Amino acid sequence: xxxxxxxxxxxxxxxxxxFTILGVLLIALMVWYDQVETxxxxxxxxxxxxxxxxxxxxxxxxxxxxxxxAGFMVGGMIGMMIIGxxxxxxxxxxxxxxxxxxxxxxxxxxxxxxxxxEESCCGFDSVSDWGDEIxxxxxCEPTLHDACQAKxxxxxxxxxxxxxxxxxxxxxxxxAYTIFRGLSFGLAFTALIGxxxxxxxxxxxxxxxxxxxTITYY
Numbered sequence: 001x002x003x004x005x006x007x008x009x010x011x012x013x014x015x016x017x018x019f020t021i022l023g024v025l026l027i028a029l030m031v032w033y034d035q036v037e038t039x040x041x042x043x044x045x046x047x048x049x050x051x052x053x054x055x056x057x058x059x060x061x062x063x064x065x066x067x068x069x070a071g072f073m074v075g076g077m078i079g080m081m082i083i084g085x086x087x088x089x090x091x092x093x094x095x096x097x098x099x100x101x102x103x104x105x106x107x108x109x110x111x112x113x114x115x116x117x118e119e120s121c122c123g124f125d126s127v128s129d130w131g132d133e134i135x136x137x138x139x140c141e142p143t144l145h146d147a148c149q150a151k152x153x154x155x156x157x158x159x160x161x162x163x164x165x166x167x168x169x170x171x172x173x174x175x176a177y178t179i180f181r182g183l184s185f186g187l188a189f190t191a192l193i194g195x196x197x198x199x200x201x202x203x204x205x206x207x208x209x210x211x212x213x214t215i216t217y218y
Contacts, residue, residue: 023048
């Protein structure tokens with residue numbers, strides 16, 4: 001008979017097998033689409049390594065490995081909470097930058113102009129947001145045929161401007177922050193569950209060893 005209850009051990013190993021599969025899938029998708037991002041790759045390798053250590057900890061029932069896994073869960077939980085909170089802050093700041101109720105016209109124009117430079121877009125809803133004076137940040141290089149359109153008739157500024165509006169980009173960014181925040185908090189909660197299970201397993205292993213040592217002593 002093992003040191004840990006069978007049902008708890010099975011849940012723990014199954015929990016880590018799922019994350020092992022997740023890590024492998026992330027790496028496989030990056031290779032398949034030839035989109036290897038260093039940050040995502042490191043995250044996938046971390047998930048794969050930690051989940052493999054969890055499987056080994058569950059099978060071996062070694063206290064040192066369970067403690068190591070619990071430490072990983074604490075670090076992962078804190079890291080995911082920080083990332084989730086950061087995403088929430090960035091989302092809030094982005095919303096404030098383009099909030100017509102809390103920002104002046106000058107501030108809105110400044111923020112929009114900066115976004116146009118960074119994201120190669122023009123206007124929030126359309127180029128007509130700028131009226132008759134279109135800023136240079138809307139200028140589209142002639143080589144980017146599909147991304148360009150002619151400026152509105154009678155307006156001053158670059159002859160070619162970006163078709164893409166900044167409003168759609170802001171909307172995509174806000175959605176991305178929302179999804180990222182949800183995933184981060186979800187993973188933090190999952191790490192908490194993993195931590196609690198590993199601590200419970202560690203408690204059962206230590207109790208089993210204490211009982212065995214007591215019997216051996218007598």
